[in-house]
Amino acid sequence: MSEQTAPNPATEEIQSEEEIFEQKRIRLEKRERLNAAGGLGGGAYPVAVPVTTTIPAVRAQWGHLEETPDSASGETVGIAGRIVFQRNTGKLCFASIQAGDGTRIQAMLSLAEVGEESLAEYKELTDLGDHLFVKGEVISSRRGELSVMVSEWQVAAKAIAPLPNLHTELNEETRVRQRYLDLISREQARTNVLTRARTMASLRETFAKHGFMEVETPMLQTMPGGASARPFVTHSNAFDMELFLRIAPELFLKRAAVGGLERVFEINRNFRNEGADSTHSPEFAMLESYQAYTDYNGIADLTQELVQNAALAANVGSDREGTHTVKWADGTLFDLGGDWARISMYGSLSEAAGVEVTPETSVADLQAIADKEGVEVPLANHGKLVEELWEHFVIDSLTGPTFVMDFPVETSPLTRHHRSIPGVVEKWDLYIRGFELATGYSELIDPVVQRERFVQQAAEGARGDVEAMKVDEDFLRALEHAMPPTGGMGMGMDRLLMALTGLGIRETILFPLVK
């Protein structure tokens, strides 16, 4: 240990904590000094600082000063922001301070304005990453940068941990684990959050326009249902019973529909205990909506409107404002406007495979095609084979947003039979950018058929399908009281953001699950 860090009474205790690395120790000492000087309500973490406006507001009002270097506004403001750059000379200090939205303004501390003692304290006690309050006149510097010529300053919140280097990108793990650093240092991280918030607001607005009510249904369920997926299992101490995190809100929203909530939606989290990759997160935000007295065509119209309005909202403030053309992270422009294509699953598969495939095509014939193409289908039945072959043959050829209509009955146990095509259900999947963004149905409302489907699913479960649904007697009881004819839709919110921004799922989620 060198002589300059020799122990003294003020720092002895801090230094005894060997695990505190040097930069943090030094900042803790500065914190002590600020607290000693500041008293109650002040110090390193004052209860408030006397801001009169915000950094973005100063930019908006006085930004024109940058056109005339070395000019003064005559206006004094009090602002606060995080110090992101410091450039100190002997008698004049510059700091770039940043607002939460990333807007920056330069603070200038001159010996002539603040005096020798204040300038020296500023240099000794402030660090990159601190929140700083400054009061002073709005001016432009000799180089023309909009600045505040400081007359008074105060630390608004002292950073003990050093700010990461802002000139190189954070690695991906740090971005995700310490999203706050990502938000401080990366414009794209901030706009991702903003776009998500605007998108959510837009969806609610569109629903409100059509008379939908937003509700919240249980996340903890005694029997997980409404989707084919493996649930997370947990335990209730109060009831001493096994509970499941929901895999979908569907069965509760349908109970709500039985009760007369004719236009209803929920935006909330689902949990699925399955693989995680660039398009799947164990917890993900899901939108589900149900509209009485419409069908899968009506709900497709609504879905298109929801997504197109969200695209408009995401484009606010960009050069594409007022259009449905979104810009992805890689620069690709993608047009979500117009009426989207609606193709049939069997028709498009037949065309792409060069073989007529219908709901009557035998499992043996389908398996033969799959074998020839090298498509492996575990626990194969007609429906699974058709869907796998469709993905194999057709999915890559989709360009714009596309509703894929009319699915095989086996794989859609909560959907009603097609009104005119046997063996097919009234279901669509909406594909955008090569992934499934949303799915819609003419909901199955016949309680007798629903019971048969559940029993069939239970048999699949007995065969070893861990995602098969269970017989939900409580839900069946609700259906027996008659649910009106209803169109239903589910949409992955994270995926909607992916479609609007071109980002990976972990970038669309503010704090994705990390081990």
Add this chain to the structure above:
RNA sequence: GCCCCUAUAGCUCAGCGGUAGAGCUACGGACUUUUAAUCCGCAGGUCGCAGGUUCGAUCCCUGCUGGGGGCACCA
């Protein structure tokens, strides 16, 4: 669950069978118009963890943990 890659300073990264380097940050100093300020000086690391091979391991091997990518499953 399987396969491949990866983990070095606060941050971003080099490197190598002979116990470590850069830039930024930090610290000390100079500097009244900087823009990643500049200049001089100086710190900072159990090289993810645990074993093994070796005279000697940050480097080679094994296992574990975290991260990334691919496959399978899924929205």
